[in-house]
Each structure stands twice: as C-alpha cells, then as structure tokens.
Amino acid sequence: MFLKPLLLITLFLLLTSCMFAPQENRYERVAMSTKASTGPVAQLHRAAMTALTQDNSREAIDLLQRAIKIEPRNPYSWHYLALSYWQEKNYGKCLQMIERSRSYSATLTDLEQANQSLREQCGLGVMDG
Numbered sequence: 001m002f003l004k005p006l007l008l009i010t011l012f013l014l015l016t017s018c019m020f021a022p023q024e025n026r027y028e029r030v031a032m033s034t035k036a037s038t039g040p041v042a043q044l045h046r047a048a049m050t051a052l053t054q055d056n057s058r059e060a061i062d063l064l065q066r067a068i069k070i071e072p073r074n075p076y077s078w079h080y081l082a083l084s085y086w087q088e089k090n091y092g093k094c095l096q097m098i099e100r101s102r103s104y105s106a107t108l109t110d111l112e113q114a115n116q117s118l119r120e121q122c123g124l125g126v127m128d129g
Helices: 003-016 040-053 057-070 075-087 091-104 109-128
Strands: none
Touching: 040 057, 040 075, 057 075, 075 091, 075 109, 091 109
C-alpha cells in the first residue's frame, strides 16, 4: 500500500529530472504523480498536473497556489509551481519557487535532484531569453 505511492513519486522525480523531454508529453508522464499525501492537496496536485499536460499553466498556477494555502510547507507544491512557471517561460519565478521547494525538502534527495535539474533548465532559459 505504501510502496505504490513511493514508486510513483520516484518515477515522477526521475522523469522530471530529464532535461530534454519531448515537448508534447513533457507533463503527460507526471499527470497523476504526486506526493504521497491525501486529501485536498493531493487532489489539487493531480488537477494541476492535468492542467500542465493541457498546456494550461495559468490554471495549474491557480490550483497550486490553493494547495500552498492549505499546506504552505509542502515542497512538492512549490516544485510543481516551479514547473508551471517554467512552462510559461517565467524563469525568474521558476527559480524562486525552486528555492522555496528546496527550503522545505531538506530530507527528500529525489526532490532535490528534480529541483536541481529544473533549476538548470531555468538557467538555460534565462540565457536563451
């Protein structure tokens, strides 16, 4: 029972650490992968990932901001918010959200790796933009 959510989280983090995922399915692989939490935050995470798969980053941002109001120290909410800003090519905001995620994820090495990968992508985006 506990192993399945842990496996999904690990899979999500490995997939998000890939820097050059194809554009059309960049978020498709993570649409149903969220932190092993329950309740409204997990539902908001799933809805936000679905919005990202549909290239609707504005909706994802709104959903994740609601999740953060419920659980402000949830590092996954901040990471997913960073992904949303990355999709919008708002690399400055992306980097800010990564730092917030990192500040709450000291013991989550897989999330730290995903944050580092996204941080590098945002840095590349800033250099290109």
